[in-house]
Amino acid sequence: MxxxxxxxxxxxxxxxxxxxxxxxxxxxxxxxxxxxxxxxxxxxxxxxxxxxxxxxxxxxxxxxxxxxxxxxxxxxxxxxxxxxxxxxxxxxxxxxxxxxxxxxxxxxxxxxxxxxxxxxxxxxxxxxxxxxxxxxxxxxxxxxxxxxxxxxxxxxxxxxxxxxxxxxxxxxxxxxxxxxxxxxxxxxVAPASAIAPAPVVLPTRPAPDAATLAAAVHLLRVARRPLILAGGGAAHASEALRELAERLQAPVALTINAKGLLPSQHPLLLGSTQSLPQTRALVRDADVVLAIGTELGETDYDVVFDGGFAIDGQLIRVDIDAEQLMRNYRPDVAIVGDARVALDGLCAALDADILPERGAAWGTPRVAAVRAAIAAGYDAPTRAQAKLIDTLAAALPGLIVVGDSTSPVYVGNVTYDAPGPRAWFNSSTGYGTLGYGLPAAIGAKLAAPDRPVVCLIGDGGLQFTLPELASAVEAGLPVIVLVWNNEGYGEIRKYMVARDITPVGVDPYTPDFITIARGFGCAARTVDDPAALAGALEDAQAFGVPTVIEIREANWFAKVGL
The missing domain is CATH 3.40.50.970 (Thiamin diphosphate (ThDP)-binding fold, Pyr/PP domains)
Known part of the structure; x- marks a missing residue:
C-alpha cells in the first residue's frame, strides 16, 4: 500500500x-x-x-x-x-x-x-x-x-x-x-554498522574448454559452406563476430536481440530473416553451422509457427548456459563459455591463409541473392511500414528503437538492419508482452541520454502503460513515442479472420492520444506521410519534453501508395 x-x-x-x-x-x-x-x-x-x-x-x-x-x-x-x-x-x-x-x-x-x-x-x-x-x-x-x-x-x-x-x-x-x-x-531497519565496506570482486566470464574449442576449429577449417547464427548472448562480441565471419566468408543471420552485431550494409549479413524460406534454404545448405549465444528458439527462428526451420549440416553451439546447449537443436560440438572469449579463440586458431577456398556461389554472392529474393517478395503493407522505419533511421542518426508488440515492429524485425548493437529491441520475442515499449524507452533514454530514442508502439499496447508518459515528463526525458494507430488489436483481428473466427474483443475504444499526451505535458501531433514524419522528428529533437507522434494506419497506407 x-x-x-x-x-x-x-x-x-x-x-x-x-x-x-x-x-x-x-x-x-x-x-x-x-x-x-x-x-x-x-x-x-x-x-x-x-x-x-x-x-x-x-x-x-x-x-x-x-x-x-x-x-x-x-x-x-x-x-x-x-x-x-x-x-x-x-x-x-x-x-x-x-x-x-x-x-x-x-x-x-x-x-x-x-x-x-x-x-x-x-x-x-x-x-x-x-x-x-x-x-x-x-x-x-x-x-x-x-x-x-x-x-x-x-x-x-x-x-x-x-x-x-x-x-x-x-x-x-x-x-x-x-x-x-x-x-x-x-x-x-536492523542496525548494520558492522558491515564493513569491501572491494567489489566479480568472477570473469567462463572460457571454453580447449579441446572442445579445437573440435570446433577443425569443423570450421574444413567447411565449404559455413554459416553463423548469432543471438543476444553475443551482443558484447560484435568485433570478434565480424572478424570470424569475414575469415570464414560465412553468411550471418542475427536474432532480434542481436541486430547490429554486423553493420547494416555488411555483405555477409542475412539480417533477421530465419523464418523466411530463402534464408531457411541457405541454412539447410550449410555444411557447418555455428550458433553462438542463441537459444535457437521459436520467436526468432519460426515466427510463422510452421516448424520449417531446420539445420542439416553439422552444428557447433556456443552458450554460457550449459543446459541451453541441449535445447531445441542438439549440437555436434557443444562449447560452454562466453561468446566473446569463444569467438576470439576461434579467430586466433583459424589462420585465414590456410582456410579452404569457399564455393564461388557461397558467402557474399549467396547472401546478396537471398536478400534480393526476400526484398522482392515484400507485399505492399510491409513496404509501407518499412518506409516508416527507414524514415526514422534517416532522420535520427544514432537512433535506438524500443518496440512493443505491434505491426511495424514485426515488419522491422525482418526488414531493418541496425547500424550497431543494442539499438533495436522489443517485446515481440520471448515472452511477448504488450505495453513494454514506452517504459522500456524511458529506461533506454536514461542509459543513452545523448542518443535519440523512439518508442514504436501500437494504440492497443500504448493503453497498457499510457500513464508512463507522466514518468517521462517528470524525469525530463525527451523520448519520441510513435503510435501506430489501427484502432484496436489489428494483428489479432487479422489472425482471427484468417482462422474463420468472428472477431470479438479486438476493437476496444481508442482514445484521443493527442489530447491525452498534451494533458500529460508532452508535445503531440498526427502525421500521415514520410515527409511529415521527418519534419515531426526534427521538431521533436528540439523539445525538452516527450513527443507523441500518431500515425493512423489507413492514412499512412494511402499516402505511401498502398
Whole structure:
C-alpha cells in the first residue's frame, strides 16, 4: 500500500523503529553497497513497506525514477539494461508491488536481461503465518523463484553484502536473468554498522574448454559452406563476430536481440530473416553451422509457427548456459563459455591463409541473392511500414528503437538492419508482452541520454502503460513515442479472420492520444506521410519534453501508395 493517509487501517500495520541515527540501518547500507556496484538508477514507487529502503537514497549518487505502475518500473529497468548491458535495479513493495512487476520480470527472464528486484516482505516472525498481514503472500519468494536466476530472503542484515555479490556475479559471468532479493521489514531497519565496506570482486566470464574449442576449429577449417547464427548472448562480441565471419566468408543471420552485431550494409549479413524460406534454404545448405549465444528458439527462428526451420549440416553451439546447449537443436560440438572469449579463440586458431577456398556461389554472392529474393517478395503493407522505419533511421542518426508488440515492429524485425548493437529491441520475442515499449524507452533514454530514442508502439499496447508518459515528463526525458494507430488489436483481428473466427474483443475504444499526451505535458501531433514524419522528428529533437507522434494506419497506407 502506497498512501497511508488514505487508509486508516495502516495505523495497525507493524511499525519497526529505526535504530539511533548513529547506527546505519540495513536499508541505508544497501544503498551504499549498490553505489559500490556502480548502480546509477533505481526504479520504484515508495510504499509503507519500502520507505526504509529510501532512508539513505536522497544523499546518494543514485537517481530515483518513479513510474506510475510497478510493471513500468520493471520495463524501465529492462530498457536500461538492454542498452548498457548492466542490471536495471528496482525497489518494490511487498505483495501487490511484486505481482505487478511479475510480467516485466518474465520478459527479462525470457530474453536473458539482467535485472535486480529488491523488495520488502513481511517481518520474519510473520513469514508464512497466514494471519492476513498487510500485503501478505504465503511465500513471496517462491512465487518469483521461477522468474529469476534466484529469489532470496535476507534473514540477517550481516548477509547483505554476500547476497548482493551473488546477484552481481550472475550478471557478470552467467546467463543474465532477474534476481530477486526480499528483505523482511524488521531486517530493513536492523542496525548494520558492522558491515564493513569491501572491494567489489566479480568472477570473469567462463572460457571454453580447449579441446572442445579445437573440435570446433577443425569443423570450421574444413567447411565449404559455413554459416553463423548469432543471438543476444553475443551482443558484447560484435568485433570478434565480424572478424570470424569475414575469415570464414560465412553468411550471418542475427536474432532480434542481436541486430547490429554486423553493420547494416555488411555483405555477409542475412539480417533477421530465419523464418523466411530463402534464408531457411541457405541454412539447410550449410555444411557447418555455428550458433553462438542463441537459444535457437521459436520467436526468432519460426515466427510463422510452421516448424520449417531446420539445420542439416553439422552444428557447433556456443552458450554460457550449459543446459541451453541441449535445447531445441542438439549440437555436434557443444562449447560452454562466453561468446566473446569463444569467438576470439576461434579467430586466433583459424589462420585465414590456410582456410579452404569457399564455393564461388557461397558467402557474399549467396547472401546478396537471398536478400534480393526476400526484398522482392515484400507485399505492399510491409513496404509501407518499412518506409516508416527507414524514415526514422534517416532522420535520427544514432537512433535506438524500443518496440512493443505491434505491426511495424514485426515488419522491422525482418526488414531493418541496425547500424550497431543494442539499438533495436522489443517485446515481440520471448515472452511477448504488450505495453513494454514506452517504459522500456524511458529506461533506454536514461542509459543513452545523448542518443535519440523512439518508442514504436501500437494504440492497443500504448493503453497498457499510457500513464508512463507522466514518468517521462517528470524525469525530463525527451523520448519520441510513435503510435501506430489501427484502432484496436489489428494483428489479432487479422489472425482471427484468417482462422474463420468472428472477431470479438479486438476493437476496444481508442482514445484521443493527442489530447491525452498534451494533458500529460508532452508535445503531440498526427502525421500521415514520410515527409511529415521527418519534419515531426526534427521538431521533436528540439523539445525538452516527450513527443507523441500518431500515425493512423489507413492514412499512412494511402499516402505511401498502398
Amino acid at each position: 502506497n498512501s497511508p493517509a488514505l487508509s486508516p487501517c495502516l495505523t495497525e500495520a507493524p511499525v519497526f523503529a529505526s535504530p539511533p541515527l548513529a547506527a546505519p540501518t540495513c536499508g541505508e547500507v544497501l544503498v551504499k553497497l549498490l553505489e559500490r556496484h556502480g548502480v546509477e538508477y533505481v526504479f520504484g514507487i515508495p510504499g509503507v513497506h519500502t520507505v526504509e529502503l529510501y532512508r539513505g537514497l536522497a544523499a546518494s549518487s543514485i537517481r530515483h525514477v518513479t513510474p506510475r505502475h510497478e510493471q513500468g518500473a520493471g520495463f524501465m529497468a529492462d530498457g536500461y539494461a538492454r542498452v548498457t548491458g548492466r542490471p536495471g535495479v528496482c525497489f518494490i513493495i511487498t505483495g501487490p508491488g511484486m505481482t505487478n512487476i511479475a510480467t516485466a520480470m518474465a520478459q527479462a527472464y525470457a530474453d536473458s536481461i539482467p535485472m535486480l528486484v529488491i523488495s520488502s516482505v513481511n517481518a520474519r516472525r510473520e513469514l508464512g503465518s497466514g494471519d492476513g498481514h498487510l500485503h501478505e503472500l504465503p511465500s513471496q519468494r517462491d512465487v518469483f523463484a521461477g522468474l529469476t536466476a534466484f529469489s532470496h530472503t535476507l534473514l540477517d542484515a550481516a548477509d547483505l553484502p554476500q547476497v548482493l555479490a551473488r546477484a552481481f556475479a550472475v550478471f557478470a559471468s552467467e546467463r543474465p536473468r532477474p534476481v530477486h532479493i526480499e528483505i523482511p521489514l524488521d531486517v530493513i
